[in-house]
Each structure stands twice: as structure tokens, then as C-alpha cells.
Amino acid sequence: MVDQEIRLIKKIKKGNQQAFKKLYDSYADYSLRTAYAITNNNSDASDIVQETFIKVYRNIDSFDIRKPFRPWFYQILVNESRRYMKKKSKEDISIETERLLDHLNHQTEEERDFEQLETAMEQLEEHHRTVLILKYLNGFSEKDIAEVLELNVNTVKSRLYKARQQLKAVIGGVADE
Template structure:
């Protein structure tokens, strides 16, 4: 498998393998980080820092476990760190971020109402929904990525879907008027 080859070569300091790995993962990472942070520049910063951390920490990766959850946990943690930093810097602790749908997966381009509704959810519901329904991670993988108890994650997914459905129903009713 190509991924296993990259990981082994990166562990041995092969810069060309790291470049190939970056090219393979960077677009997906930017899309995910943009969906989490709702800010293009912050997403780029998060992705850059994520790849630096991956390069430095690749020796701690357990090859017996799937790579993607390990990678996306680093990315998600970096996004959350930058969001927290932004919240501390902004007045009153409020985050004022612009939506940037241009970097989100094509399915969102076709469903702008859904995208806007997901982006309006609070982080504790929005991020698990993105990881599950856009990135395709299992609940157990998401719980590990976010450092949550599995039941807590299930509750957040349930509440997130419920809030999403309520918002979409409201949007539909407003559109009918």
C-alpha cells in the first residue's frame, strides 16, 4: 500500500515521500480545516502546522492502526487550538469568522442551504457531523479524533442531526412563504 510506504520512508527522513504525502492529503486537509474553522486563512495555518506536526511525530504513529484517524486527529486538534486562540484574541471571547464555501467539498456547492445550516451549528455538533458525513469516519474513529467518550459522541451526533433537521425544516417553511 502506498500510504505504508510513505510512512516508512518519512520515518527515515525521505523528503520526496513527504512531498508526495503532502500532495495527496493537502486538498482534503484544507477542505476539512475550512469546514471546521469557517476561515480560509486559519484553515491554511492549521494545515501547515498539521503537516509539520505529522513530520515531527510520525515516529509515534502506530502502523497497526488506521492512518487517517491519526492524521485527522492532529488536524482537528490544530483547528481547535487556532479557534481557541482566535476566541481569546477577539473581544468578549466571540469568534467572528467568515464562511468560505469555496474550499468545501463539491456536494456542499450543490446544497448551499445545508452547508450554511451546518456551518451555523456550534462546534460541538458541527465538527462531529463533518467528520462523519463528509470525511466518512466511523463513530469510534471520531470519538478517538476528538478525545470523546463514544456515548458522548453519539449524543452529539444525534443532537446535531436533530438541530440540522429543525433548521432545514424552518428554512423550507420560510422558502414556501
């Protein structure tokens, strides 16, 4: 996959749009899931992924072909998610109560468990939520996460530990209610 990806990126750098489409196809689903996990909103996630791919396309020439592409891509995705969320938090957003209640009334137990996890994740600080998403949703190693977030590996390990502890406390607290 790595050699194939390098060839693909070389083609993209030369302006091959079919190669970019292949790259998009291979990263779109996971990037959408990651953005959704960060924002908890399908529309926002789609916007973030679209902006991410635009930035990747515009900046592909600055990508160092000797380094792995995946961490570089996810660094752009995470930064774009943060930028978007910061912008969004400045706006006044109201929850559509009727739609939410309707949704809650028609959920299966598995959906409720997943929603409980989502709610717990939302209660975590953004930097803790992000490391959990990269680790468990995207399967990144601590070293890859450190590269994506431009952190020391020990900082990543510490954040993962603290995030898991906070998540346990929040889920435990929710289960006890």
C-alpha cells in the first residue's frame, strides 16, 4: 500500500486528477468518521472533510514523499476540525428539540449505548477526545498520533491514559444515574 500510495501522490503532484480521486476514495470514509466523532454532526463533518481535501490538494506539493502520508493527512483533518469547531462555537447554535426527541424515542439499545458513548466523549476535553478518536477509531499508534498532533509520544500516552480514565468516570457516572 505504501508504494502504491507514493506513486499515487507523485501523480497528484503532477496534476493527475484521477489519482487524486483514488486518494479521496481511499481516505473519505475514515476521515468522515473521524470528523463526525469530533463534531458529532454529519453536516459539519462533511464540510470539514471537504475543506481537508481542498487543503490537501492545494498543499500536496509541500508533502515530503519520504514520510508517511496518513499522519500528514490526519494532521490537516484534525487542524481543520479544530478550526471549524472554534468558528462554530462562536456562533449561537440551538438544538432542534423535536427532532432530537423523535430520534431518542426510536432508538435500539445498541444505538442508545453508542449515543451514551458519544455523550461521554463530548464531555471530554477536546485534546483528550482527539487522541481517543485517532487511537481507537483510526487505529493510529501513539507515535503516529504524536506526529499528527505535533506532540511528544509521552504526552500522547499521558493524554490517552487521562482520556480513558475520564471516559470511565463519565460512563460510570451515567450508568449509575
